[in-house]
Structures are given as C-alpha cells and as structure tokens.
Amino acid sequence: MSCTINPLVKKIELSPIREISDAALKYSDAINLTVGQPDFTTPEHIKLSAKKAIDNNHTSYTANSGICELRKAASNFINKKYNLNYNSDKEIIVTNGATEAIDISLRTILEKDDEVLLPAPIYVGYEPVINFCGAKPVYMDTSSNNFILNAEILEKYLTPKTKCLILCYPCNPTGSAMDKNALTEIVNLLKNKDIFVISDEIYSELTFKKRHFSIAGFEDMRNKTILLNGVSKSHSMTGWRIGFIFAPEYLTSEIFKLHQYGSTCSCSISQYAALEALTNGFNDSEYMKKEYIKRRDFIYKELVSMDFDVVKPEGAFYIFPSIKKFNMTSLNFSLKLLEKEHLAVVPGSAFSHYGEGYIRISYAASMKDLKEGMIRLRRFIQSVKL
Numbered sequence: 001m002s003c004t005i006n007p008l009v010k011k012i013e014l015s016p017i018r019e020i021s022d023a024a025l026k027y028s029d030a031i032n033l034t035v036g037q038p039d040f041t042t043p044e045h046i047k048l049s050a051k052k053a054i055d056n057n058h059t060s061y062t063a064n065s066g067i068c069e070l071r072k073a074a075s076n077f078i079n080k081k082y083n084l085n086y087n088s089d090k091e092i093i094v095t096n097g098a099t100e101a102i103d104i105s106l107r108t109i110l111e112k113d114d115e116v117l118l119p120a121p122i123y124v125g126y127e128p129v130i131n132f133c134g135a136k137p138v139y140m141d142t143s144s145n146n147f148i149l150n151a152e153i154l155e156k157y158l159t160p161k162t163k164c165l166i167l168c169y170p171c172n173p174t175g176s177a178m179d180k181n182a183l184t185e186i187v188n189l190l191k192n193k194d195i196f197v198i199s200d201e202i203y204s205e206l207t208f209k210k211r212h213f214s215i216a217g218f219e220d221m222r223n224k225t226i227l228l229n230g231v232s233k234s235h236s237m238t239g240w241r242i243g244f245i246f247a248p249e250y251l252t253s254e255i256f257k258l259h260q261y262g263s264t265c266s267c268s269i270s271q272y273a274a275l276e277a278l279t280n281g282f283n284d285s286e287y288m289k290k291e292y293i294k295r296r297d298f299i300y301k302e303l304v305s306m307d308f309d310v311v312k313p314e315g316a317f318y319i320f321p322s323i324k325k326f327n328m329t330s331l332n333f334s335l336k337l338l339e340k341e342h343l344a345v346v347p348g349s350a351f352s353h354y355g356e357g358y359i360r361i362s363y364a365a366s367m368k369d370l371k372e373g374m375i376r377l378r379r380f381i382q383s384v385k386l
Contacts, residue, residue: 016350024344038236049276066094073278098243104258114163119149121355147174151185170203173360175313191220205234205285240270295363341376
C-alpha cells in the first residue's frame, strides 16, 4: 500500500540533527552539543502560574487565536522591546510553537513553482514545508559576509518567481545577527516588490551586543512581513510549545484558517504560563544571555586556539566552525568524532549544501560539559592530523 502515500511526504528526510543526537544515546558518557535546547529550567514563577491555571480549571479550549490576555501581553512585549505595533485582536495568533507558525505561514502564501529565498546556512525546518507546497527553496550563500545576508547577495537571486524571503536572525546555525544598516539596504531593495518576508525572530531576546531590529519595523515592509516569535528560547520553554504570528490582518485572517482546522488552539495551560513569562518575566532572558555570552567566549577562544576558522557569534547559542582543512565531509567528521571521542555535534550539511565544510556546536550546555567537550575535540583533531 506504499503507493498510496503522498510522494511529497515520502521525499521529506528526517533531520540530521536528531539523527546524530539519537546516535549519541548509545554512549553513556557522551557529551551532546547538538540540540537547540536551553539547559536552563523554566523559571519558577512561570511553572507556578501553570499550576495555578490547572487549579483554576483553565483546562478547556481557548479562543482559536489564543487567550485575549496573552495576545495583549505579546503585543505589549514586542512593542516595548522592539517598537513594533500589532493589534492583539486582529494581528496576532498564538501557535503551537514557532514550528507551527512556520508551517501555516508558508502554506498560506505559497503556490506551486513559487521560489523562496533562504540565506544559507539556515535552520532545517523551512525546506520540507516549502517542498510540500510545491514551491522551490533557493539557497543564498552568505559565507563570504560572515553568514549575514545583505542586499548585494540578495539581489543576485531575485527572479520573477520569487514569492518570499525568509530571514532568521539571530541565526541558527551560525549565531550571526543582522544590524539595522543591513536591514535598511534589504528594505530599499524589496520595498517596491511584491515579495513576502517571513522573519523568524525566535532568538531575538538572545541578541548579545547588537540591538535586535525587525524588518517588520520598517513602514515599507510591515504590510508584507509575517513576524514569528515565541517563548521557547527566551524563557527556556521549549516543551510548552507557545509561538506567535504577528502580521497585518489581511494575512492573519487567512493564516488563521489553517491554524483553526489544524490545531484548534494552543494548550490552555501553556498559554497561561506564557502570559506570566511575557508580563512578570519580561526580562527573564537576561541572566540566560549573560551565561550564553560567557560560554560563547569560552568556546570561541578554545576553537581559535585549535586553529579553527570560525566567526564569533552575535546571538542565539550556536557556533559554526569550518572543518574544511580536515578533508572530511561534515557528516563523516561528526560521526568519527562521536565514535572516537563520544562528542556529538551537528554536520553543517544539515543546514543546506552551503553548510558543508562546517559543524554546528550548541553551547546551550553546562560549562562542565563544554570544557570536557573541548578537551575531546582537541584530542580528536590532533589524532586526525597525525
């Protein structure tokens, strides 16, 4: 009966990130630096608010777009943080994580043979949805510009079929961040073109020294930008599955249809937890960010001392060193590293073919694990050189 399965689904490949992470489970002493999972626990006041929601019997369906209080809190949060203005009644949808937000946003705007531009290397979750829509992912190599898209690079890939540009800054897997000047140049290029922008800003609160700017903050772009965010990374709430879509009403009214019939609403308990996160936990990410900066600095210094070519990250919790000098594919390098030293990292090829020749290391791990991981990595590359 396999012939009855949608061929577009059969073409979807499982994430190499999980493949390596699962392989690491074979080793009891493995150091796993693969998954983008904060090692901090959800703040206590957020967990208490969820328990209170259960005690108060907030356990039924909510409004499809999310509880009113949470949408208002989300509107207030991004207004105060990033000077963005969205109507909580008509321009915000609470989703089951940013993953659902990506899915229903792309499925709303894409048609067969549309082209979607992605600055690469980039997060693995966009391409399967694009392909499922019958559209075409078009990767743009950003390695020559420290993994940051600029107007010069973008312009080379624009065609009459371009329907959407995806931005993901701070970036998974490189940790690169985009400043206002770079965004302004892109806005000047796109403002008179009928091209949507999906701006995935899930790591916005983990921007280190640069101030985070959103392309949705430009008047010329707001009406064609779908802004995605959530509390997974900012408040260490990955398992709570709360994301947000911010977009003009003509877009949210259509995206809402897919959300309504696909998931009805987000978990009621998680919504009340997110409400607490965005009100009384307004600056919860600050202490996490300080720790990530310490870890970033440690990992970067270690990699440089090992003679890796590496760009210093400006946000998120990933670093993306080049392994080209070792004359191995990134998958082979990662598998051998896991086999010999029980250290798990992600092959750069997971993030498009432009990621080949790199590995992604997540420093969302304890300093103890990071220090041991660097010892194992150093030992491995010394053995490779021999």
